[in-house]
Amino acid sequence: MDTLTKLQILSGAARYDASCASSGSKREASSGGIGNTSQSGICHSWSDDGRCISLLKILLSNDCRYDCAYCVNRSSNAVERASFTAREVVDLTLEFYRRNYIEGLFLSSAVMQSPDSTMERMVRVVETLRLEEQFGGYIHLKIIPGCSSELVRKAGLYADRISVNIELPSQVSLQRLAPQKHKDAILEPMALIGREITSSLVERKADRRAPRFAPAGQSTQMIIGASPENDFQILRLSQGLYKKMNLKRVYYSAYVPVSDDNRLPVLASPPLLREHRLYQADWLLRFYGFSAEEILSDDLPFLDETFDPKTAWALRHPEFFPVEINRADYATLLRVPGIGVTSAKRIIAARRFSSVTPEGMKKIGVVMKRAKYFITSSGMSFEKAGRAPALIRQQLLLGEATATLPSRQLLLPGLFL
């Protein structure tokens, strides 16, 4: 089979992997080698589904031993199988990198003979890239659950980011849909990676030449809508991963029906709006100081489809508003619907010089569409309308009737680490 055919099969098989970030790592170029990484990450293209392309995202092989119901590559599915040689992957990466098509390589794989032999072949690819070719570009490597901790350690030394997919939000669903995968085999390497990252950071404080371990951190991915968990369960799981395992990112991937297995729900289309709301809520967890318990509860286990999670929270908490933009601290400003990290910082920077007026808010580029219902400027309201939540809700809806549908973007390009 020629490389072109393999590329077609093995990039097609990797397309459901959500991660595309190339940020969070700063690797200097070596004198004789090729490539470096940039702290902020760089998108190189956007595919027809609007997602950013920054890495050559491929599987080493799609020849899978496992039979997970939700996966295109499950052993019982009649798809064409292919496997790259290490050399093929190395050459593709370098040829693409030299032409500035990509920031680096994202390598995952189906489980071939065993987790260990698969992981060994993947590690060999990145070892060749780093040591033989002195490749300094970005590498994201998937960890195959169940492989030895020695291989996990080696992977972390060569890759910028490593990730173990959690796949489904609960052990019960995992057992039902992916019977050959086990929760422990997923969480164990995650914890190991977390420990290695921390100790490498400590060592590098003492000695700048100490080896780096996955400098861009670890991430994971789970499939949304293939199993019955509610959004509250999912958000609490993510919160735990961020807090306890120190993950950089959790990716959510709307389940795209790739199988008519009767263990799976029948969906007319992938639950994209739900995925979008989960990403918004995830942002609230990571950058806005919200907890999962503030966003959802047992009585309210699903995210509102009509309003973004922050607006929904604001409507449930009228006692918190209005917020005075000339006095409120950063954390309070961030709670205002429509005011994000950038706007909050701009408001604080601008009011050093003079108090910010409604006119001034527009000048510094704060979008007032939603914010105007929740703020005052030196005691003055922006909106004459009453502040009853029911009224605000109605006005927000009316205002939004002409607005465009929520973006179907899967990933926000590397704005944050």
Place this chain on the structure above:
Amino acid sequence: MKAMKRYLYDGTADGLFSAISWILEEEAEPENVVLAEREQTLFEDGFFIATNVTQAESLFVRLRNRAPDAAYSISLFMLAEKGGMESSLLNYIALVFTHGDKVSGYLTHPAVRDIVSLAKKAGRELHRMKGLLRFEKLQDGAYLAKMEPNHNIIQPLASYFCTRLRAQHWFLYDVKRRIAAQWSNGGLQFGTIEQFITPALSEDEKKVQLLWQTFFKTIAISDRKNPRLQKSNMPMKYWKYLTEKQGE
């Protein structure tokens, strides 16, 4: 209202900075000054300030020492090559010397907003081109990338690729401005090109391009097609030189 004093300079970057340096020294209220490019008419109203390269450089050095972030914004602003902004720049620089770097947050001030927003635009295109630039391998083994950016970003872009692709021999070519950058054997050079002759591609180039085009097609999830989002992230004006968008 007080009458505005009018000053002129020769239209070059050095001229602009020497004029600003001169005005800041001589004028107590730069906000009452208009600075504009001299036009070649006989009767022009205003006092012409001659270009003095040393003075221009010394102003920039002082800016960099006083407020490095603002100095960086100014250099990005200059890439926009936008006329008619001289008075805004003068006022912005005067504010930088009073307030330092935090002045860039003073977005309610019109001059700050003019300079910072143009600098942001230029910076955004520079960042974008770091991703969207496409090299093609030539017969002699060198690589060539053509582009038509709105802002004159070839200098910072080239120095970015000096570290990234340092073992390669490459050229950048700004087709509209006819400026080229060349990196070979550890040296970077700039020059203008009178007549561009399209060089022959290396034998394997089309093969690699086909691999990339194939990858580009198969990586998209067809159930999630979203051309609007694709265009908003990657405006069509950049498609001309994108390998993956050829033949569309």
